[in-house]
Amino acid sequence: MPELPEVETVKRGLNEIIKRKKIKDVKIHKRQLRYLIPKSFKNNMINAGALLEVERRAKYLVFVFKHGYMINHLGMTGNWKLKKNDYKLEKHDHVELIMSDQQRLIYNDPRRFGSMIYEEDIDSFFKSKNHGPEPLGHSYNASYLLKKIANKSAPIKSVLMDQAVVLGVGNIYVSEALFRAKVSPLRPANALKPEEAKLVVKYCKTVLKEAIKAGGSTIKDFKKAGGESGYFQTRLKVYGREGQLCISCDLPIANVKLAGRSSFWCPHCQK
Template identity: 40%
Template sequence: MPELPEVEVSRLGISPHLLDETIKEIVVRQRQLRWLIPEEIHQLHGQAITSIRRRAKYLLIETEAGTAIVHLGMSGSLRVLENPPPADKHDHVDLVLSNGKVMRYNDPRRFGAWLWCPPGASHELLANCGPEPLTEEFCADWMLERAKNKRVAVKTFIMNNANVVGVGNIYACESLFSAGIHPTTPAYKVTLTQWQRLVAEIKRVLAQAIAQGGTTLKDFSQSDGKPGYFAQELQVYGRANQPCQQCTEPIEQMKIGQRNTFFCSHCQQ
């Protein structure tokens, strides 16, 4: 599914086309996504887009009337079209702009979402989110304090949005490998020095993925339709039984928290 870098790439891709433009109409062809699209979403009609932000894996399209909260789910994507063709089967939402462009939301599996937040309010989905990983608030001291007495595997811990947002499965595997930390290590056993290394690697890996347009594995592509290229940089994810690029031992695979986890038991202690 699209993770933080893919969502950030989508934000960067649509922003130049949408920011400060007026929404002429929002066309909802299918209301039943992960949750029912609320009728309040039509308050976007006639509103100028004042900001497009990302919080965790959610895109926030802000106007004076309120904010549309967009989640790409497992297979959702956004396209900005100048001369849109007729809507396809899975083209569920169109944001029609007064400049003639259309931002089209496509979601074959319908696990994504379009939600609504009134001005000055905060949505419950974002209420308990931890710090953004690319900010100064996300640091080793924060993680060390959060991890006290936590026996959960460190991989599960860094994927918990209450601790840090947006570190999904791919980037958790890659960051732990780069930091040399075994994914099953209990969170409370990770030392300050290890947290310093892991936090730095999470920041580096996510920033690199954003710069390269995300990771295209199955469904993700950028807002211009081009694939992301970070998949070419993956060191462990999806490489089970292939030689480790550092030590040549085979990459191992196991389930942690119901998620496929890839690691090198020689390089990660």
């Protein structure tokens, strides 16, 4: 599943491609994604005016047009390809955006968990979803987190995975941030000391930024906009390393299931 840094990588790739171009036509080849793409989608896109840029909000890509927004979530397997005019459709191609220079941006999604929606008011879209702040933004800080976790006795790892607390950090990066903050994923959230909450927020931002710098990291294959593989394996210190030795204490990394998700951690370093 593309995590936040991968989505950021796709966003940057798309921005290189779409610079100063317009969407001339839209072809919908397969309507069924996580939600059905509505019939109005094509006309909305064509009438939306110039495509100014692509932004990222957590794990959503937001195509900013002069008159509206196309909000795209990549789900499990969504990816964008840039193709020439003579391109022949491939399996799982859902939507084709034909640009003013005849190049095509094609959305492909084999498992169809992605989504595409056109909205005129982007703020109401994100508000209606009861989303927490974007993890790299200023509003995600230690005093915010302390307030949010004050009445939560669930394990801190599960709380940080809750989209209403902070949006789209993802399992890999929550695990890595907790390791660096030396906080056990099993600790009740409301038992965190203020200085620990501060470290959790700080390292959450650090690991995401490092992964973005590395071009995104992941386990599975993923296509960057333009078609090349966008993933570079970053140096994960705990994630996926069950039974291997901790880089700081030489004792084995453990894996505990929390809310159905693998949670890798060092029981010696993380308290």
